[in-house]
Amino acid sequence: MRVAIIGAGQLGQMLALAGIPLGLQFRFLDRSADTPGGRVAPIVVGEFEDPAKLLALAADADVVTFDWENISASALAVLGNKVAIHPSPQALATSQDRLLEKQLFRQLNIPTPAFAAVDSREQLREATRSIGLPGVLKTRRLGYDGKGQFVLRSEGDIGKAWKALGAQPLIYEAFVKFTREVSVIGARSTGGEIAIYPLSANVHHNGILRHTTAPYSHRSLQQQAQRHLRRVLRHFDYAGVLTIEFFVVRGRLLANELAPRVHNSGHWTIEGAATSQFENHLRAILGWPLGSTEARGHSGMVNFIGTMPEAAPLLRQPNLHLHDYGKSPRANRKLGHCTVVERSAARRDARLRKLLK
């Protein structure tokens, strides 16, 4: 079977590394051949929305999927009914727009922080009054890793926030005092089978994921997350892996955002779960049976951001699994990660503390 992937970053590379042992063949589309994906499979080099490049990518493919979801549904229309596209362009479109995303959560009775659309400075002022301060003004589109966000702490910030982000569709959200950030990752196959991983607990700095521990064992939260995730998966008649990030507020989950793809907070599943999120994404979009999402031990994942540590000293640590994406260093760029799997949460946490020093 042939899998075409739009985007050849580390997520695409890890999809291919999971799929090659299953006998799958991969092809990527990305703007540069010098990408993590391009080192493990052939790559079509070009713009993501170039019809000729999309057709070249999809030629002979059994399914088209994504490492990068910010491609317009209209650009994908060129593929017509020639090839299956999973997840669906509709799910992508929703995930691309923070307002549509929040409206979907509301429609599906999934709690969210208070939010309001903002298209003018006046609407921003109104939103700060109705929702309150502090709050976060965000671009509706193309925000990731903390980009396109402005925290307002007082009325005096309204002008600065508008100057920083105005003149594009925005959303204002209540600033949530959360006790924890968690994510739920699950797969739904084209046949409707669903498999959901245990919760990941995530720590962000400046909007970028720094480290994750899993499983985050909390029965009520796990149940809430699964209920919410199932609703979204069914709503889209979804195929593939989908991630929802939540804030935990007084024992309750508030949905922050969804990602229609494998997710950084699920990298621990490579060594820490019976089946990785990458393998399950492929099994889901091919209509194959899903693999067990059971955790094997207690995992901790640490992102390497901006600089990549040397391999040998790290590998001196027992049971440490290194992932170097082979990218050139740049400030705030995710260059790799490592995962430790321990027999107890306490040992895992001790390992993490040492790694984060």
Place this chain on the structure above:
Amino acid sequence: MRVAIIGAGQLGQMLALAGIPLGLQFRFLDRSADTPGGRVAPIVVGEFEDPAKLLALAADADVVTFDWENISASALAVLGNKVAIHPSPQALATSQDRLLEKQLFRQLNIPTPAFAAVDSREQLREATRSIGLPGVLKTRRLGYDGKGQFVLRSEGDIGKAWKALGAQPLIYEAFVKFTREVSVIGARSTGGEIAIYPLSANVHHNGILRHTTAPYSHRSLQQQAQRHLRRVLRHFDYAGVLTIEFFVVRGRLLANELAPRVHNSGHWTIEGAATSQFENHLRAILGWPLGSTEARGHSGMVNFIGTMPEAAPLLRQPNLHLHDYGKSPRANRKLGHCTVVERSAARRDARLRKLLK
């Protein structure tokens, strides 16, 4: 770091799949681009002993290693001191010749079945008298997966055996009534660090490995195997993974052969050990710290030989890890394998019985 691999079969592919996450870059040399390795990294297409091809393979490489060990030390001489070669050509040369191999075992006080060199029909007759019947006549070179072997059961077989295999250097070995076949796999780094996996118990049909279970927990045998393996590793000042296959006879190990590389009986380490044999081979030849060889649960590995089963029905089985090498089917050809990891040996054995039906 750049790793050049001579041979691009499934072993080479699995080395690359283990090394890409470590940030390593790979290049292969093989006779065809349509090989498992050639699907995950660039490949130089040519004869293994072609000096120009070997130089092209090794250009810019930090280390040269092997997926296929039947290359002559003299051919490798073209690489001179330009690049590190691990394991050493000397270890390769010994493994290529069943007589040198057995003589080395004897020199290192590692018990073997009785054996004698055979270069004439008369020597064969003498060997059957001194060693006894039944026995196995084997070519000294280029035998693998049961090829180049003839079992003699009575004096009447001497003529047939000679006709089948004569006119090349041969070895006659006592036919061993073993209770079990086991292998020990271990790595030694360029810095001299040694890490040894728990024993694998192997079942062959017609000289081809069919299935493996591990860990084969037997304290005395494990100790014997580790002692023997350490002697061989130190003898060669070896770097990389080395495998010794043994017969178990009345609680004692008799060495059958060695392989200066990762081994089919160690495929279970991908999912069933803290660090796979492939990752440890790379860490060893790069002089990096070795990873833990501890087993995670009880693994069973089944080879797919001649025909590759369909993926989806197999993946319906829980916790089954599929490896399809993407090779075209051919009688007696290893096309893939699968591994199951269970919490108990009894459960693992039940899974294996079902898989082997």
